Amino acid sequence: MLVVMNANATQAQVEAVADKIRQLGYAPHVIPGGLRTAIGITGNRGPEGRDALLIMPGVEDVVRVTVGYKLVSRETHTEPSVYPIAGTRIGKGFTMIAGPCSVENEKMMLEAAEFLTAQGVKLMRAGAYKPRTSPYAFQGLGTEGLRILAKAKQETGIGIVTEVLDVENAARVEEVTDVLQVGTRNMQNYPLLRRLSSAKKPVLLKRGMAATVDEWLLAAEYILSGGNRQVILCERGVRTFADHTRNTLDLSIIPVVKHLSHLPVLIDPSHGTGRSEYVPAMSRAALAAGADGLLVEVHPDPPNALSDGQQSLDFDTFKQMQASLRPLADVLKVELQ
Ligand code: PEP
Ligand code: MN
Numbered sequence: 247m248l249v250v251m252n253a254n255a256t257q258a259q260v261e262a263v264a265d266k267i268r269q270l271g272y273a274p275h276v277i278p279g280g281l282r283t284a285i286g287i288t289g290n291r292g293p294e295g296r297d298a299l300l301i302m303p304g305v306e307d308v309v310r311v312t313v314g315y316k317l318v319s320r321e322t323h324t325e326p327s328v329y330p331i332a333g334t335r336i337g338k339g340f341t342m343i344a345g346p347c348s349v350e351n352e353k354m355m356l357e358a359a360e361f362l363t364a365q366g367v368k369l370m371r372a373g374a375y376k377p378r379t380s381p382y383a384f385q386g387l388g389t390e391g392l393r394i395l396a397k398a399k400q401e402t403g404i405g406i407v408t409e410v411l412d413v414e415n416a417a418r419v420e421e422v423t424d425v426l427q428v429g430t431r432n433m434q435n436y437p438l439l440r441r442l443s444s445a446k447k448p449v450l451l452k453r454g455m456a457a458t459v460d461e462w463l464l465a466a467e468y469i470l471s472g473g474n475r476q477v478i479l480c481e482r483g484v485r486t487f488a489d490h491t492r493n494t495l496d497l498s499i500i501p502v503v504k505h506l507s508h509l510p511v512l513i514d515p516s517h518g519t520g521r522s523e524y525v526p527a528m529s530r531a532a533l534a535a536g537a538d539g540l541l542v543e544v545h546p547d548p549p550n551a552l553s554d555g556q557q558s559l560d561f562d563t564f565k566q567m568q569a570s571l572r573p574l575a576d577v578l579k580v581e582l583q
Contacts, residue, residue, distance in 0.1 A: 332405025443472020492520020
């Protein structure tokens with residue numbers, strides 16, 4: 247259920263309704279809105295308690311929410327969510343997040359951070375902990391990688407997006423990063439999602455490589471229901487029979503997510519295609535389809551990258567891609583950031 251307060255309901259009335267919800271044995275989730283406040287209710291199985299809430303001062307209506315992902319749903323939060331992060335506003339405009347797949351060493355990360363900052367990019371991606379298919383592949387530098395990311399941020403001011411692989415390292419990663427990335431393989435790692443629900447940093451939740459939209463949005467609901475309201479969704483391609491690309495980048499998910507949810511949705515055309523030559527076209531398509539931004543792999547020397555070199559743009563190609571996005575953004579009246 248969802249309690250919709252009157253446009254002029256007072257703070258005290260909102261608190262009284264939240265208390266009543268607790269008395270009923272449920273959990274209230276206050277959702278402030280531009281026009282009015284709503285209070286999502288979780289823990290209930292049906293409309294029990296609806297009448298008691300309806301008669302409370304300041305209450306406009308108590309409606310049933312028809313989907314399982316209540317806090318993620320547009321039914322409970324009609325306006326798009328916007329998060330100010332490192333000088334960008336994710337959810338408003340088109341935000342570029344770029345950087346190498348992995349943190350490899352200090353020199354290349356500083357080079358990448360300086361290049362991206364000069365291009366106006368405000369958030370840099372790079373993994374210190376890498377979930378690799380093979381146990382023999384480069385697994386990331388771990389804590390040394392985090393130190394390098396902190397240094398790149400300190401020297402250039404660029405914000406950091408890096409992956410958190412497990413509950414054990416969550417606090418350490420949270421200390422350094424501006425956005426906690428959850429990879430495709432961990433989308434349904436519920437202990438990790440629960441842990442991040444109490445994190446103070448936004449979470450970038452990649453779609454599982456075989457996840458339906460319901461499974462994805464319910465994974466996001468784990469994070470919101472624990473109190474962390476800042477979740478950014480990221481489509482990175484799913485498994486299909488098609489083998490001309492590494493994954494099948496499901497751009498149709500953009501309007502679907504926009505219809506069902508208020509959460510921002512980014513596109514990762516690098517993992518979505520697996521080939522750097524296809525990345526610019528899919529980036530422009532993502533912008534045209536209404537995505538809130540991109541997560542793109544960019545490397546100073548792709549042929550010698552320790553992971554995902556084949557799908558990483560070099561600096562020149564990245565510049566060309568940015569230049570090709572600008573006129574499109576102008577036509578669409580979307581601000582590139
Ligand atoms: C990554 O972003 O480098 C990564 C490992 O992504 P995914 O979880 O989508 O495979
Ligand atoms: Mn990668």
